[in-house]
Amino acid sequence: MSAMKELRTMWQDTRMVVLCAISAALYAAVLIPFKVVPLIPGVTELRPANAIPVVCSFLFGPAAAWGSAIGNLVGDFFGGAGPGDFFGFFANLAYGFLPYKIWQTIGGAHSPLERSAAAFAKYLFTCLLASVLCADIVGWGDNLLGLRPFAVLGNLIVLNNMLAASVLAPFLLAAVYPRARAGRLLYDDLMPQGPRPPRGARWCGLALLIAGELGAWAAGNLISAGYWAPAFLPRAMLRAPYSGAVGVVVTPPLALAVLGVCLL
Amino acid sequence: MPIYLYLDRATALHRLHPGVKILALFTIFWSIYWLDQPLALAPIGAILLLAAQYSGSWSNFYRLRWLLLLIMFFTAAVWVIFYRQGSPLLMLGPFPISRASLEFGFGRAFKLAELIAATILFLSTTRVEEFAYGLTWMGMPHRIGFAVTLAFRLAPLFIDSALDVVAAQKLRGHDFSRGGPIARMRGYAPVMVPVFMGALRKANNMAMALEARGFGHTNRPTSLVEYRFRPADWLGVLALSALGAGSFLAYLLGYGAINVGE
Numbered sequence: 001m002s003a004m005k006e007l008r009t010m011w012q013d014t015r016m017v018v019l020c021a022i023s024a025a026l027y028a029a030v031l032i033p034f035k036v037v038p039l040i041p042g043v044t045e046l047r048p049a050n051a052i053p054v055v056c057s058f059l060f061g062p063a064a065a066w067g068s069a070i071g072n073l074v075g076d077f078f079g080g081a082g083p084g085d086f087f088g089f090f091a092n093l094a095y096g097f098l099p100y101k102i103w104q105t106i107g108g109a110h111s112p113l114e115r116s117a118a119a120f121a122k123y124l125f126t127c128l129l130a131s132v133l134c135a136d137i138v139g140w141g142d143n144l145l146g147l148r149p150f151a152v153l154g155n156l157i158v159l160n161n162m163l164a165a166s167v168l169a170p171f172l173l174a175a176v177y178p179r180a181r182a183g184r185l186l187y188d189d190l191m192p193q194g195p196r197p198p199r200g201a202r203w204c205g206l207a208l209l210i211a212g213e214l215g216a217w218a219a220g221n222l223i224s225a226g227y228w229a230p231a232f233l234p235r236a237m238l239r240a241p242y243s244g245a246v247g248v249v250v251t252p253p254l255a256l257a258v259l260g261v262c263l264l
Numbered sequence: 265m266p267i268y269l270y271l272d273r274a275t276a277l278h279r280l281h282p283g284v285k286i287l288a289l290f291t292i293f294w295s296i297y298w299l300d301q302p303l304a305l306a307p308i309g310a311i312l313l314l315a316a317q318y319s320g321s322w323s324n325f326y327r328l329r330w331l332l333l334l335i336m337f338f339t340a341a342v343w344v345i346f347y348r349q350g351s352p353l354l355m356l357g358p359f360p361i362s363r364a365s366l367e368f369g370f371g372r373a374f375k376l377a378e379l380i381a382a383t384i385l386f387l388s389t390t391r392v393e394e395f396a397y398g399l400t401w402m403g404m405p406h407r408i409g410f411a412v413t414l415a416f417r418l419a420p421l422f423i424d425s426a427l428d429v430v431a432a433q434k435l436r437g438h439d440f441s442r443g444g445p446i447a448r449m450r451g452y453a454p455v456m457v458p459v460f461m462g463a464l465r466k467a468n469n470m471a472m473a474l475e476a477r478g479f480g481h482t483n484r485p486t487s488l489v490e491y492r493f494r495p496a497d498w499l500g501v502l503a504l505s506a507l508g509a510g511s512f513l514a515y516l517l518g519y520g521a522i523n524v525g526e
Binding site: 011012014019020021029032055070077083146152164167168171172175176224225239 | 348449457
């Protein structure tokens with residue numbers, strides 16, 4: 001089943017709706033009280049909760065994606081939200097969806113629980129791609145609104161998500177995945193799986209995703225920090241907060257990355 | 265642990281239609297977006313302060329005061345450094361500080377503080393059910409609205425459960441504040457696993473309970489509480505339209521922009 005169809009059809013199943021709400025509540029429940037070390041006080045902190053979307057993604061697939069988006073919204077609402085949360089919603093949707101979806105393509109015969117070097121490298125690569133797209137969307141959105149520079153949020157989010165995904169999520173996954181499988185609560189157990197997109201299309205999607213998100217990340221960083229002033233842009237766009245420049249230059253690679261997700 | 269910001273008061277702001285409250289939040293975000301100068305943002309700040317006073321929401325502002333102050337401080341600091349426009353007044357290490365960068369930095373700080381203040385006001389006057397009702401009223405599918413409401417309702421239960429596990433682990437001698445960031449983060453695994461397992465156990469029963477009550481039978485379920493659009497709501501829509509249009513007009517006329525002076 002294609003990525004977008006999966007995100008749509010999961011709402012037809014009551015247990016998927018419940019698992020979505022549970023993923024969201026778990027994310028918010030760990031997000032709200034456990035803010036461990038502030039990275040930039042008032043902006044972001046080291047968040048153990050960022051492990052939840054990754055773990056839930058491997059368990060519940062698209063339900064975890066929506067759960068991650070809603071959970072972030074719930075968490076933000078308890079601490080005061082802003083218009084940037086609109087982008088946070090979609091960024092977390094990607095962060096909760098990509099680990100499951102990318103693993104379907106690159107995981108091969110490996111289980112996310114496998115303790116081999118190859119499986120762990122694939123796991124880290126999967127989480128990195130999810131984290132970078134999440135960071136791209138938030139950084140792009142916040143810079144587009146002129147709230148915070150891409151270079152600040154874009155990098156902090158990658159660091160934050162990767163720390164939680166590499167340090168905490170493997171332990172949680174090892175503890176929870178076998179139990180969810182025994183209780184037949186995995187996405188594959190709950191929803192009938194239609195035919196997957198052809199292998200070629202999925203690899204093409206992955207290539208587009210990688211090219212798009214890395215392009216967006218590099219361009220967003222360089223422009224918002226004032227290190228790159230594209231000659232084709234009018235002078236008025238090349239002033240802080242660089243909202244116009246980020247909009248014009250970062251949007252196309254970001255759209256490419258989203259197209260890649262659709263093909264996965 | 266009290267996490268909801270809703271304050272039960274009998275004010276006109278509380279009684280507004282949920283759709284109007286969401287529209288108000290959107291309009292305030294829209295109005296703030298177009299203005300950069302701290303002084304130009306002052307009228308919206310004044311409106312928010314009056315609304316906070318009228319709705320009796322000060323306790324929530326007090327509760328989140330440090331968050332607001334930290335956000336203002338760091339946003340101002342980041343933008344003063346990143347703005348790099350105008351003639352430098354002084355150098356802060358390698359960063360030139362100009363009148364324009366100071367104005368812009370403080371403008372951004374006020375902007376973010378006002379955006380958060382608007383959300384605090386919204387949450388102080390709006391119940392979770394009203395929020396979900398408003399979203400559904402505006403066209404969001406019922407099942408998504410239900411998931412949002414359920415997540416809001418389950419979050420405090422899971423927080424309580426997590427705090428119980430933290431207390432139990434502390435009794436066993438686990439120190440959550442020991443070590444560097446990585447060690448601290450890893451230290452949260454013993455808390456999150458039991459909370460996760462408790463949540464998974466609930467999933468099947470909750471789904472069965474929902475289906476037994478007819479969940480999913482129709483995409484247009486009736487609601488126990490119905491909200492009517494009253495004259496006060498129309499008045500609210502008019503006032504919000506004026507605020508949004510006024511702010512956009514100010515932007516078009518060049519008020520509220522930072523003068524770089526070059």
